[in-house]
Amino acid sequence: LFKVNITGFRSYRDTSVNDFSPRHNVIVGRNGSGKSNFFFAIQFVLSDEFAHLKTEHREGLIHEGTGERVTTARVEIVIDNSDRRIVAVESNEVRIMRQVSFKKDQYFIDSKMVTRSDVVNLMESAGFSRSNPYHIVKQGKINELATSPDSHRLKLLREVAGTRVYDERKEESLKILRETSSKSEKIEDLLAYIEDRLQTLEGEKEELKEYQKWDRIKRSIEYTIYDNEVKEARKKLDKLAEQREELNTRQSKVASELLSAQDRSMNVAAEQRKLEARFKGLREEKEALLSEQTERVEKKTELDLRIRDLREDVEKERSGRDKAEDSLIKLKADITAKQEELNEITPKYASVGPIFVVPFSIRIMEQRYKDLCAKQGFRDHYKTVEERDKALSKEIRFYDRQLADTQSQIESIENSLQEEEQEEQELNTKIRVGV
Secondary structure (H helix, E strand, O other): OOEEEEEEEOOEEEEEEOOOOOOOOOOOOOOOOOHHHHHHHHHHHHOHHHOOOOHHHHHHHEOOOOOOOOOEEEEEEEEEOOOOOOOOOOOOEEEEEEEEEOOOEEEEEOOEEEOHHHHHHHHHHOOOOOOOOOOOOOOOHHHHHHOOOHHHHHHHHHHHHOHHHHHHHHHHHHHHHHHHHHHHHHHHHHHHHHHHHHHHHHHHHHHHHHHHHHHHHHHHHHHHHHHHHHHHHHHHHHHHHHHHHHHHHHHHHHHHHHHHHHHHHHHHHHHHHHHHHHHHHHHHHHHHHHHHHHHHHHHHHHHHHHHHHHHHHHHHHHHHHHHHHHHHHHHHHHHHHHHHHHHHHOOOOOOOOOOOHHHHHHHHHHHHHHHHHHHHOOOOOOOOHHHHHHHHHHHHHHHHHHHHHHHHHHHHHHHHHHHHHHHHHHHHHHHHHHO
16 A cells, blocks of 8 residues: 545545555554544445445545535545556556545546446455455454354455455356357357358359359349430430420410419409499489489470460460450449449439448449459469560470480480490400400
């Protein structure tokens, strides 16, 4: 043992022990100074006692002192190999380190991570066998050996001498020899089979050469056929590519024409909708004018009837007027005659009483005269018949002109409707041809 480095292990936070004597080394100290923990650190690396640690055991090995918390426990042992006792390592020193944390347990040889079995094999090659538990003698073991029976001491001597390891290795070697012998027999059988197979294959060699010859010819022919087929296929592929390109061009042209036709169709449809709206407006206008024409015809008819009635009334009035004038002349003559008679007889009957009979007759005559005059102008507010006839003729001519204008508008609307219908038919024909 050359050197021990302890970091974070039990009571040691960071400690290094150097310059061990090749003969004897004694560690002294007070109780609780860490003597036992130092031996535990060496056992932690080399002994099987600490081989399999549970999580709580690993946590118990980690230093729990004051200051910054330690999360790993590390023990490194440096062994002197100047005598090349450890054959696997060529350096003068061999560093074996074990490091544990809350979740990991790792071994290192010369800073290279290895498994525990690698460490055990390395130590066994140097004579430090795990079958010999007395490389490290714990406290109380000497007294136990001194008081133990002879059989136990003999067993102990055999273990210390390493005979048990020898017996175990001998048994393992014999087992390997038996397995090797069995494998050797199998190999001999396999070699015999291979030899027999080689003789068989030697006879098939000429056939194989002949087969390979014809196989090369076959592959050459197949390659030629395949090459011709590939060339033909490429020609067809090029031709199909040209046809596809042509079809793509035609398709693009057709698509463009289709879009153009769709645009024209949309424009024609919009124009058709405008014409339909215009046609509808003209139709409504025509219906309104026809309705107005009907009203005016009815009004004209009514006026014609009224004029005819008025003319009949005028004729009747003229006839009645003539008769009334004749009657008036007669009445005036009678009144004059009666007045003359009254003037003659008034002085004669002055003493008879109040004279109111003759004036009463006169008032009756005057009222009859007024009635005749009122009858003469009752149905006409015009001053003369000629004035009334003139006004009626003027009104008739006005309505005749309105009727003629209405008829002209109706004819114009009908012509426009015919033109719109013809234009609509032409558009429908264009739409069908375009589609």
